[in-house]
Amino acid sequence: MHHGSGGAVEAVPGLFVVLEGGEGVGKTTQWNRLASALRAVGHEVVAVREPGGTQAGDAIRTLLLDPTSSLSPGTEALLFAASRAQLVADVVEPALARGAVVLVDRFLLSTYAYQGAGRGLPLDMLSSVNRLATGGRAPDLTLLLNVPLDLAMARVQARGAADRMELEDAAFHVRVQAAFVAALSSTWQQAHPEIGPVIAVPAQGDIDTVTVRCLEALVQRWPARFTAAATSLLHAR
Numbered sequence: 001m002h003h004g005s006g007g008a009v010e011a012v013p014g015l016f017v018v019l020e021g022g023e024g025v026g027k028t029t030q031w032n033r034l035a036s037a038l039r040a041v042g043h044e045v046v047a048v049r050e051p052g053g054t055q056a057g058d059a060i061r062t063l064l065l066d067p068t069s070s071l072s073p074g075t076e077a078l079l080f081a082a083s084r085a086q087l088v089a090d091v092v093e094p095a096l097a098r099g100a101v102v103l104v105d106r107f108l109l110s111t112y113a114y115q116g117a118g119r120g121l122p123l124d125m126l127s128s129v130n131r132l133a134t135g136g137r138a139p140d141l142t143l144l145l146n147v148p149l150d151l152a153m154a155r156v157q158a159r160g161a162a163d164r165m166e167l168e169d170a171a172f173h174v175r176v177q178a179a180f181v182a183a184l185s186s187t188w189q190q191a192h193p194e195i196g197p198v199i200a201v202p203a204q205g206d207i208d209t210v211t212v213r214c215l216e217a218l219v220q221r222w223p224a225r226f227t228a229a230a231t232s233l234l235h236a237r
């Protein structure tokens, strides 16, 4: 909420922002830093990751990422959707209704990239299942962090203890990466309004530079909403 020029209290719309990209591109790092930067200038930020973010979602995450889990592609897709359904109902919708900035580490585009391109499931089926999960809620903006695949995979290897998805072979990760890149085209986005707008953020530089690029993307999209963030960005330079 904020006070309008006549003193009346006006509702501020919630904003639903998603960070996307393949393994090791720096999503979680930037998700933490963006949340801190926006909170520092007074925004209510609800930061959650997928799969997870609820009690049920965290249990589903453990099952999905455990390298010893044996899951068919359909089971996997349904479990990601189930985690998402709980997250949208319990966290995303209430936070958006309060006017918060909801920052999510991965959302439906990951399903299209991993279960669609990676596993070969048809996007129309994934879309139907996920309509049930999201109730049609689409992100207001997705920041797709872009890093060459070999560099990102080297980071993942350096991190150690790979999860079930990270252990997939190189061809799987090449398909996933190609699907993310395809989502940058305006033709693709027009055909998939459930994903919302997707823009690329070059994420190869040092961590601070990438955070500034992410913030700049938000300021550019919503200049009035993020005036304070823009000012602090200028001071940081």
Ligand SMILES: Nc1ncnc2c1ncn2[C@@H]1O[C@H](COP(=O)(O)OP(=O)(O)OP(=O)(O)O)[C@@H](O)[C@H]1O
Residues within 6 Å of the ligand: 021, 022, 023, 024, 025, 026, 027, 028, 029, 030, 155, 156, 159, 203, 204, 205, 206, 207, 210
């Ligand atoms: N800009 C950067 N430059 C160098 N290293 C980075 C950068 N951003 C993140 N890293 C490092 O790369 C590794 C992966 O980062 P992070 O966990 O944020 O990526 P991610 O995209 O969330 O990965 P995943 O999807 O596999 O969990 C971490 O060790 C992190 O410290």
Ligand SMILES: Cc1cn([C@H]2C[C@H](O)[C@@H](COP(=O)(O)O)O2)c(=O)[nH]c1=O
Residues within 6 Å of the ligand: 023, 049, 050, 051, 080, 106, 107, 108, 110, 111, 112, 114, 115, 165, 166
């Ligand atoms: C939401 C979502 C995620 N995945 C995959 C992508 C990653 O390999 C893991 C999540 O791990 P992270 O460390 O949090 O990135 O799950 C997927 O395959 N499908 C999805 O919808």
